[in-house]
Amino acid sequence: MKLKIKNFLVLLLSLVALYFFLRANFLFTNKNIYQDYSFFDLAYSFVKGLRFDLSTIILTNIIFIGVYFFPKPHFINRHRVYRYFLVLLLLIVNIPCLLMNIGDANYFRFIGRRSSVEVLKILDDVLGHMGSTLSTYLSSLFVFLVVSFLLFVFYKKVLIKPVKPLSFLKQFILFIFVVPFVVLGARGGFQSKPLRPIEAFAPEKTELGHLILNTTFTVIKSRLNDSLPEKKFYSYQKVQEILSQQAQEKTSELNPKKIKPNIVIIAFEGLSAKYVGRLNKNNGHLTPFFDKLSKEGTLFANHFANGRRSMEAFPALFWGAPSLSNMPLPISIYSTNRYLGLATHLEKVGYSSAFYHSANYNSSFTHSSAKIAGFKKLISGQDYPNSSDHNGAWGVHDEPYLKYYAKELSNLPQPFVTGVLTLSSHHPYAVPEKYIHEFPEITSPVLRSFRYTDLAIESFFREAKKQPWYDNTLFILTGDHTNQGESFTEKYSGVELFRVPMLFFSPNSDLKIKKNLLSHRITQHSDLPKTLYSLLGINPKEQLPFGKNMFAKNSEGEALLRSASVYYLVNHKHVLSMVSDSASEAKMTVFERNDELLDMKILPKNNEDVKATSQKLKAYLQYFNNQMIKNDLYSWKVN
DSSP, rough: HHHHHHHHHHHHHHHHHHHHHHHHHHHHHTTTHTTTTTHHHHHHHHHHHHHHHHHHHHHTHHHHHHHHHSSOOOEEEEEEEEHHHHHHHHHHHHHHHHHHHHHHHHHHHHSOOOOOOOGGGGGHHHHHHHHHHHHHTTHHHHHHHHHHHHHHHHHHHHHSSSOOOOOOHHHHHHHHHHHHHHHHHHHSSSSSSSOOOGGGGOOTOOHHHHHHHHHHHHHOOOOSSOOOOOOOOOOOOHHHHHHHHOOOOOGGGGGGGGGEEEEEEEEEETTOOOGGGGTTTTTTSSSSHHHHHHHHHEEEEEESSSSSHHHHHHHIIIIIOOOSSSGGGGGGGTTTSSOOEEEEEHHHHTOOEEESBBBSGGGGHHHHHHTTTTOOOEGGGGOOHHHHHHBBSSSSSSHHHHHHHHGGGSOOOOEEEEEOOOOHHHHHHOOOOHHHHTTTTTOOOHHHHHHHHHHHHHHHHHHTSTTTGGGGEEEEEESSSSSOSSEEEEEETTTGGGGEEEEHHHHHHHHOOOEEEEEEEEGGGGHHHHHHHHHHHHOOOSTHHHHHHHTTTSOEEEEEEEETEEEEEEEEEEEOOOOOOOSSOEEEEEEOOOOOSSSSEEEOTTTHHHHHHHHHHHHHHHHHHHHHHTOOOGSSEEE
């Protein structure tokens, strides 16, 4: 009996060591994000993570544990086929978990959180570009193969040699003895509810929560339908009251002649604010054209994407809906809810519409988001006429595609509203060969791709100026989300991981967009629909309450963000960080905001301004969850 238990404990410790290694690999892969945390913080995360690892190990290996300890006749226990079957059980479960965690350590740099079961919904995209992905991460593939081989050798060594046979009674007693420990370990302790991912997070140190967790655990604990929990912070009437307190916002001075300009929305793939020269005093070596263009319009320096992926960006930009659910809205069970987007409302005042993305149709569900928003014409890289301009990975190179886009817009009836998402700054950051030699000083593929996209935007404007629609057009340029951090310092507030540029520019002097203005107002992607409605002088009766007019002078801006189980509300005074996954009282931290949103000071929660901010965040979350569940998002009454 002792030997059987000893062998099991050896196997258990080997799996604990495996997850310890995976956490160390996660930390090393994302070392730039964790470089400002102390040794104590990191060591504490490893220790706290043991609880999540043990729960994961037991949940994933429950069949092996059952087969190993369930009472059996002696001839089965001693049979070589049975012992190889045990080895196979361990490998079938733990090799995929190993692959999942190693892969997610790299993916985390892009999405800013551990993956969940939602990856199954984008499996076509993942498998379709597996070749280019593996070629980029050969070192990770090598680690996976070596560790997989070592696991096989170790499991075989421990399990192939038969243990001394036990009587059926002793096997039964051992099985009964093991069961409560298995249940306790799987639950993660004696607490009333089984262990959940939220318990890894503290609001003031969000990134440590991701280090504490492992990807196997977050996948197990997520669900494909991933329904939102109903929240009961306040009465429905109180929520309506809180969200209706904002002042009436007007920007008639921006469009005094009430013209209907064409609207062109250009979203740069992965363009973080940190890459923009004018926002970082770095002389613009990556974005010289964008920096020059920004002086012809209004650039928002404290603008935030509402998510970390394209499939979260476009519901915000086109629907006005921030990313506040575990599953991005286009792939969630709420994707079929009733939405009224930007193009739907503008169509009512005479606008035609089109959305372009040079990847395959509906890559990252961008075309789905545009379709739900009311865009009538949906164009993908598969519609592009010259296959030789394909970058060999996701789609067409930016420069030829954006020139094509500029010419295509001349076929749309004016006025039109249209959007395009660039591609070249997406992994694997492929740019035409000639530009690799044109930018010899930029050795990083990521940074080179941004320099190339900036050049492509310059080519687009050069072509656009030749088109008949150019002079009566409002251009809006932004990043769809932030990219992986090359030398990025992520401070404890966490919000810098969402900051992207937002520029409004128009050659039409009838639009009074101020030139060379660097605005420090807090703005977000989900503000865009409200801003455009205000600029055009329309006020649709059915709008979402999450956006504000970016140019309003009689109200303050704010941004509503989410990272895993941590929610943020950013305004001109505070960054409020709240951990919550239910209607229970949330764990909260409030930072005093400075101009750069970094190195913030934690404030007491009894401050009156802080109380008002926390009340508003809870009202937003309650409205989003409860009205999404009811499919009644537009019950909020516009002032």
